[in-house]
Amino acid sequence: MLRADGIHRVAVEDPGSLGARQHLRHCGLDTPPVPVDTDGVRVDELRATGAPAVLLTPAHQFPTGVVLGGERRRELMRWARAGGLIIEDDYDAEHRYDRPPVPALRSMLPEHVCYAGSVSKLLAPALRVGWMLAPPAYRDALVAAKRFTDLGNAALPQLVLAHLMESGELERHLRQVRRRHRRRRDAMIRAIRAHLPGAVAHGAAAGLHLTVTFDGDFADAGLARAALAQGVKTQPLSWHSQRPGRPGLVLGYAASTPTDIAEGIALIGEALRRLGP
Amino acid sequence: MLRADGIHRVAVEDPGSLGARQHLRHCGLDTPPVPVDTDGVRVDELRATGAPAVLLTPAHQFPTGVVLGGERRRELMRWARAGGLIIEDDYDAEHRYDRPPVPALRSMLPEHVCYAGSVSKLLAPALRVGWMLAPPAYRDALVAAKRFTDLGNAALPQLVLAHLMESGELERHLRQVRRRHRRRRDAMIRAIRAHLPGAVAHGAAAGLHLTVTFDGDFADAGLARAALAQGVKTQPLSWHSQRPGRPGLVLGYAASTPTDIAEGIALIGEALRRLGP
Numbered sequence: 001m002l003r004a005d006g007i008h009r010v011a012v013e014d015p016g017s018l019g020a021r022q023h024l025r026h027c028g029l030d031t032p033p034v035p036v037d038t039d040g041v042r043v044d045e046l047r048a049t050g051a052p053a054v055l056l057t058p059a060h061q062f063p064t065g066v067v068l069g070g071e072r073r074r075e076l077m078r079w080a081r082a083g084g085l086i087i088e089d090d091y092d093a094e095h096r097y098d099r100p101p102v103p104a105l106r107s108m109l110p111e112h113v114c115y116a117g118s119v120s121k122l123l124a125p126a127l128r129v130g131w132m133l134a135p136p137a138y139r140d141a142l143v144a145a146k147r148f149t150d151l152g153n154a155a156l157p158q159l160v161l162a163h164l165m166e167s168g169e170l171e172r173h174l175r176q177v178r179r180r181h182r183r184r185r186d187a188m189i190r191a192i193r194a195h196l197p198g199a200v201a202h203g204a205a206a207g208l209h210l211t212v213t214f215d216g217d218f219a220d221a222g223l224a225r226a227a228l229a230q231g232v233k234t235q236p237l238s239w240h241s242q243r244p245g246r247p248g249l250v251l252g253y254a255a256s257t258p259t260d261i262a263e264g265i266a267l268i269g270e271a272l273r274r275l276g277p
Numbered sequence: 278m279l280r281a282d283g284i285h286r287v288a289v290e291d292p293g294s295l296g297a298r299q300h301l302r303h304c305g306l307d308t309p310p311v312p313v314d315t316d317g318v319r320v321d322e323l324r325a326t327g328a329p330a331v332l333l334t335p336a337h338q339f340p341t342g343v344v345l346g347g348e349r350r351r352e353l354m355r356w357a358r359a360g361g362l363i364i365e366d367d368y369d370a371e372h373r374y375d376r377p378p379v380p381a382l383r384s385m386l387p388e389h390v391c392y393a394g395s396v397s398k399l400l401a402p403a404l405r406v407g408w409m410l411a412p413p414a415y416r417d418a419l420v421a422a423k424r425f426t427d428l429g430n431a432a433l434p435q436l437v438l439a440h441l442m443e444s445g446e447l448e449r450h451l452r453q454v455r456r457r458h459r460r461r462r463d464a465m466i467r468a469i470r471a472h473l474p475g476a477v478a479h480g481a482a483a484g485l486h487l488t489v490t491f492d493g494d495f496a497d498a499g500l501a502r503a504a505l506a507q508g509v510k511t512q513p514l515s516w517h518s519q520r521p522g523r524p525g526l527v528l529g530y531a532a533s534t535p536t537d538i539a540e541g542i543a544l545i546g547e548a549l550r551r552l553g554p
Contacts, residue, residue, distance in 0.1 A: 022425075124432075125428070126429075126431060127432075127433065128427065128428070128430065129431075148299075148303045148304075149426055150405065150426070150427060151402070151405070152405070153405065153431070154403060154405040154430070154431045154434045155401075155403035155404075156403070156404065156431070156433050156437065157433045157434070
């Protein structure tokens with residue numbers, strides 16, 4: 001659909017989701033990398049790529065966890081108003097612990113932002129329920145693309161979701177998992193301090209994962225492999241980077257108890273010492 | 278996926294499903310038409326197209342309702358063994374009234390047949406549950422294509438289906454709807470005799486629809502439009518034909534009571550007389 005609109009390059013955050021990048025490339029699109037700093041995506045670097053579109057995770061950047069800053073948002077809006085298309089993945093916007101949620105970019109510039117969200121992180125990826133708010137110009141092409149992809153989503157999960165929303169159960173569920181996630185996040189931060197001295201944890205304010213980076217210069221994929229051999233599943237940060245960067249790991253905490261988290265981080269610490277970077 | 282395998286043309290039955298043809302074309306594939314007679318697809322004509330693949334509905338050809346005959350099956354197997362790929366849409370195979378089911382082509386030649394089925398007609402299209410048995414050579418590409426399409430199906434409808442199968446409810450449901458469909462089919466045949474003199478009904482032995490053809494030379498799309506204006510939804514046969522043919526209508530009976538069916542056919546008869554073909 002983007003290619004039919006003359007768009008052959010979609011800039012992506014770097015680091016940024018490997019899965020999203022693979023998806024864009026599968027669709028025949030180039031994915032020039034744009035660096036991310038503590039305020040989010042670098043709009044000057046986005047401009048420098050010359051790409052007509054960008055895929056962003058402004059609410060909780062994956063994998064660094066930073067939130068797109070106010071001045072950066074305004075700069076991005078200027079870029080979009082001049083003709084750029086923003087694809088806003090509002091991923092993890094509802095999992096927020098220490099500060100109020102930020103508004104979606106979509107609310108500021110609906111004509112230039114294609115907004116996408118899902119209940120994958122809130123309820124279950126297996127529901128396969130998400131939504132997209134697209135600029136009006138893309139509506140017909142999107143409806144046709146959806147038809148040719150799958151003739152529409154299964155009705156049953158949507159009915160279940162509607163029931164959970166109408167009954168207030170979804171709000172109750174979110175409050176409950178937010179408390180649980182915060183405990184698990186705190187356990188992970190404590191374990192990182194105890195077992196991974198020198199590691200820096202990023203993105204603790206929201207989301208369901210932390211990213212840790214390490215000093216030194218070693219292959220984080222080797223560390224992830226060693227941890228997996230001990231039964232601890234992580235993702236090497238390098239998977240999500242197109243340009244060279246610090247070694248690191250992406251560590252999910254949503255699905256493990258505080259005890260398991262502490263044990264897992266301790267095992268990563270042992271693997272790290274054995275690797276001796 | 279087919280194009281990656283050097284397949285750019287998929288022959289289709291003519292008449293044959295408009296939706297399936299649109300889908301293939303959306304994927305950039307040509308769809309040379311192959312005539313269908315009372316024994317099903319004409320394999321000599323398939324050979325003449327030179328297409329390396331064919332999409333078939335052997336159990337209950339859409340929309341004519343014929344079943345692929347024994348000699349025709351053997352001829353088709355020879356074509357496939359010489360390198361042809363058969364995509365078998367086992368559509369409506371379970372809705373069978375007056376004779377035993379026929380075996381799937383897949384059972385005869387698994388290396389050359391890509392078999393597809395779903396519960397759309399048996400339970401509900403809104404479940405979006407189907408299956409495919411592909412030749413081993415296509416397995417990895419199919420898994421990747423599925424991943425890049427939707428990351429996998431919703432789990433909830435699959436769990437519901439598994440429960441219905443394990444508990445025997447699915448079998449009971451099929452027996453129940455088979456009796457109901459047969460009554461509705463019989464009501465439709467009676468109404469066609471009464472209200473559409475001269476029309477020929479095809480495909481009564483199985484499925485959830487009849488196709489009627491008319492003598493004369495008129496635009497069946499106009500008849501379908503006139504019927505729709507009276508609240509009777511049908512599909513003109515010409516939608517499903519690439520080559521010129523007799524005018525006709527595709528008439529579904531699964532979702533209407535015998536009374537509604539009789540009234541609907543009567544309204545079509547009036548529309549036909551007003552058109553005066």
